[in-house]
Amino acid sequence: MQKLINLGRGTLDYIAAIGSASMMLFGALFAFPTWKNTRLMVHQMYVVGVQSLLIIIVSGLFIGMVMALQGYTILVSYGAEGSLGPMVALSLLRELGPVVTALLFAGRAGSALTAEIGLMKATEQLSSLEMMAVDPLRRVLSPRFWAGVYSMPMLALIFSAVGILGGHLVGVDWLGVDSGSYWSIMQSTVEWNEDVVNGVIKALVFALVVVWIALYKGYHCIPTSEGISKATTETVVYSSLTILGLDFVLTALMFGIS
Amino acid sequence: MTSRKTELLVGIFVALAIAATLLLALRVANQGMAGGGETYTLTARFDNIGGLKARSSVKVGGVIVGRVSRIYLNERDLVPMVEMEISTEYANTFPDTSSLSILTSGLLGEQFIGLKPGFIFPEDLEMIEEDKVCETSPYENCPYLTEGEEIMDTKSALVLEDLIGQFLFNQGNE
Amino acid sequence: MAESIVTVDKMHFSRGERVIYDDISLNVRKGAITAIMGPSGIGKTTLLKLIGGQLAPDSGSVLFQGSNVHKVSRHKLYELRRRMSMLFQSGALFTNMTVFDNVAFPLREHTHLNEDIIRTIVYLKLEAVGLRGAYDLMPSELSGGMARRAALARAIALDPDLIMYDEPFAGQDPISMGVLVSLIKSLNKALNLTSIVVTHDVTEVLSIADYVYILANKKIIGEGTPNEIRQSDSDLVQQFLEGKADGPVPFHYPAQDLRTALIGE
Numbered sequence: 001m002q003k004l005i006n007l008g009r010g011t012l013d014y015i016a017a018i019g020s021a022s023m024m025l026f027g028a029l030f031a032f033p034t035w036k037n038t039r040l041m042v043h044q045m046y047v048v049g050v051q052s053l054l055i056i057i058v059s060g061l062f063i064g065m066v067m068a069l070q071g072y073t074i075l076v077s078y079g080a081e082g083s084l085g086p087m088v089a090l091s092l093l094r095e096l097g098p099v100v101t102a103l104l105f106a107g108r109a110g111s112a113l114t115a116e117i118g119l120m121k122a123t124e125q126l127s128s129l130e131m132m133a134v135d136p137l138r139r140v141l142s143p144r145f146w147a148g149v150y151s152m153p154m155l156a157l158i159f160s161a162v163g164i165l166g167g168h169l170v171g172v173d174w175l176g177v178d179s180g181s182y183w184s185i186m187q188s189t190v191e192w193n194e195d196v197v198n199g200v201i202k203a204l205v206f207a208l209v210v211v212w213i214a215l216y217k218g219y220h221c222i223p224t225s226e227g228i229s230k231a232t233t234e235t236v237v238y239s240s241l242t243i244l245g246l247d248f249v250l251t252a253l254m255f256g257i258s
Numbered sequence: 259m260t261s262r263k264t265e266l267l268v269g270i271f272v273a274l275a276i277a278a279t280l281l282l283a284l285r286v287a288n289q290g291m292a293g294g295g296e297t298y299t300l301t302a303r304f305d306n307i308g309g310l311k312a313r314s315s316v317k318v319g320g321v322i323v324g325r326v327s328r329i330y331l332n333e334r335d336l337v338p339m340v341e342m343e344i345s346t347e348y349a350n351t352f353p354d355t356s357s358l359s360i361l362t363s364g365l366l367g368e369q370f371i372g373l374k375p376g377f378i379f380p381e382d383l384e385m386i387e388e389d390k391v392c393e394t395s396p397y398e399n400c401p402y403l404t405e406g407e408e409i410m411d412t413k414s415a416l417v418l419e420d421l422i423g424q425f426l427f428n429q430g431n432e
Numbered sequence: 433m434a435e436s437i438v439t440v441d442k443m444h445f446s447r448g449e450r451v452i453y454d455d456i457s458l459n460v461r462k463g464a465i466t467a468i469m470g471p472s473g474i475g476k477t478t479l480l481k482l483i484g485g486q487l488a489p490d491s492g493s494v495l496f497q498g499s500n501v502h503k504v505s506r507h508k509l510y511e512l513r514r515r516m517s518m519l520f521q522s523g524a525l526f527t528n529m530t531v532f533d534n535v536a537f538p539l540r541e542h543t544h545l546n547e548d549i550i551r552t553i554v555y556l557k558l559e560a561v562g563l564r565g566a567y568d569l570m571p572s573e574l575s576g577g578m579a580r581r582a583a584l585a586r587a588i589a590l591d592p593d594l595i596m597y598d599e600p601f602a603g604q605d606p607i608s609m610g611v612l613v614s615l616i617k618s619l620n621k622a623l624n625l626t627s628i629v630v631t632h633d634v635t636e637v638l639s640i641a642d643y644v645y646i647l648a649n650k651k652i653i654g655e656g657t658p659n660e661i662r663q664s665d666s667d668l669v670q671q672f673l674e675g676k677a678d679g680p681v682p683f684h685y686p687a688q689d690l691r692t693a694l695i696g697e
Contacts, residue, residue: 046264050271128524132538133513154275161278192287
């Protein structure tokens with residue numbers, strides 16, 4: 001009986017958490033940056049975007065290079081190494097670009113957001129904002145939210161572009177695939193709407209989810225060192241799982257049926 | 259507070275993103291043919307389309323001139339119909355005696371439609387010059403393929419099983 | 433009796449199952465320093481958050497300058513909050529800004545003054561707390577007492593009518609404690625403020641307060657001017673003032689009998 005009660009209470013807590021998270025999301029969405037907040041947003045874009053740039057570029061480069069190497073060894077045995085370009089480009093644009101960027105973003109920027117907001121809560125900075133008649137949602141959450149939503153797709157685009165260049169480096173410059181066929185077969189296969197735009201949409205959705213989870217976890221963490229560390233871990237775990245699950249759903253919607 | 263350096267770095271970040279988009283648009287996706295662009299529609303009836311899909315390309319001697327926009331079944335005759343969008347760059351170019359065949363690029367490559375241009379009688383050329391039949395609708399007398407026209411001469415995709423069957427049949431006859 | 437700026441009337445507040453306040457009423461007179469004392473852990477900070485409208489009571493009301501803090505719209509509440517300010521226990525300075533920007537923060541958020549005027553005001557406020565020389569330090573470079581003074585400068589930046597001090601003396605060395613005591617007293621007089629000081633440091637606060645409430649066991653157990661409090665015949669009040677370990681407020685957290693717990697029945 002007690003177990004049943006606990007289950008019911010747990011479920012209710014969970015639904016309430018979803019409710020308050022949604023309310024926060026809408027709050028942040030509609031608290032669209034005013035001119036004053038645009039500068040805050042630019043600063044946050046520096047924190048979540050520019051500071052994630054290095055890890056994104058390096059990972060993109062290596063993933064592109066590894067894919068070219070792996071793809072080449074398989075394709076060459078069918079005499080189809082000309083298809084290396086589209087293979088690298090499509091995997092990056094459709095899947096690896098958005099997904100890996102989002103996972104890295106969750107680990108690099110999401111956790112930092114949670115920790116920062118959690119710490120602001122623990123040191124009463126959020127309360128103090130409230131008492132100064134400044135809405136923390138508007139002043140603290142919204143700029144971070146929008147900065148994340150803008151930065152992530154840009155990071156994903158940079159990731160894919162760098163990956164394709166990395167694939168070119170290994171496939172063409174080292175393994176000797178013809179440069180012309182690398183690009184031209186890629187061009188005839190890759191579609192702007194189908195592949196590039198869908199990839200960006202994926203990245204946008206992932207960004208929304210990661211930033212949302214990160215901000216919610218930070219804002220509602222238990223303001224102790226233990227609570228913040230737990231919230232940070234949860235941000236990374238929940239974001240990663242949600243990204244992978246959503247990726248399947250989005251892929252099925254975009255590429256599954258046609 | 260936002261310092262000048264931060265703003266500068268964010269600017270560089272955005273510029274990088276735009277550069278990446280440009281690279282993807284121009285070098286990777288080749289925006290030229292894929293989207294936008296005015297097109298006109300042709301249809302064709304095949305016995306068997308094999309592995310042809312929507313968005314497969316339509317090529318003339320290897321040059322992409324359009325894409326398959328829709329594949330559906332003609333409900334009366336129960337044969338597949340293919341709808342193609344051909345770039346208006348190639349309007350009034352292909353004679354209505356042109357033929358279509360479904361081809362495969364390479365051994366394992368994807369299938370596409372090959373368009374083989376037909377010919378035009380010299381008297382038709384005069385008709386175009388004099389009566390301007392290809393400049394205003396209806397295009398009934400225009401000897402070129404125009405909007406909505408159906409191409410009659412089509413060759414189906416090669417299906418491996420049919421080929422083998424035919425081969426065995428021929429062997430049996432000998 | 434003088435006009436009151438904050439009136440708490442028959443307020444009842446609980447957190448989950450735990451009752452924090454059971455039917456308390458108190459008055460804060462305009463222009464006076466009102467001290468609210470009590471043992472740790474009875475939710476004195478909670479009381480300030482209730483007055484500031486960050487928490488809502490289960491029943492009863494809190495009036496600030498005649499408006500019910502928990503009944504007004506969010507917009508109006510924010511307007512009320514511009515007239516009150518709160519000094520948090522930790523200071524709660526924004527760690528990513530300098531002291532100057534911290535003090536300038538409420539001005540930049542709520543006024544359209546130009547930077548010259550803001551600089552003048554900030555310097556004046558910092559001068560008042562004796563930290564003008566530290567304007568370009570980051571909060572992490574300040575000592576605890578300095579951080580609290582910087583936060584005080586920020587709290588008075590908008591010239592509020594009411595300041596709530598949350599444990600201003602906790603964890604301070606005697607010198608900075610003395611500085612804060614005199615600051616609270618002089619600011620209250622000079623800026624024509626009303627102050628609420630929540631604390632458990634008896635001697636310091638009795639020296640500056642005009643009126644004192646003592647909270648314990650979810651209720652107000654004593655009130656009056658410092659002299660009346662000192663002469664109170666309530667056991668509870670005397671236990672608190674003299675710091676006796678055991679008394680009406682028990683030394684032991686409520687638990688079952690030790691013998692039962694160890695041996696069992």
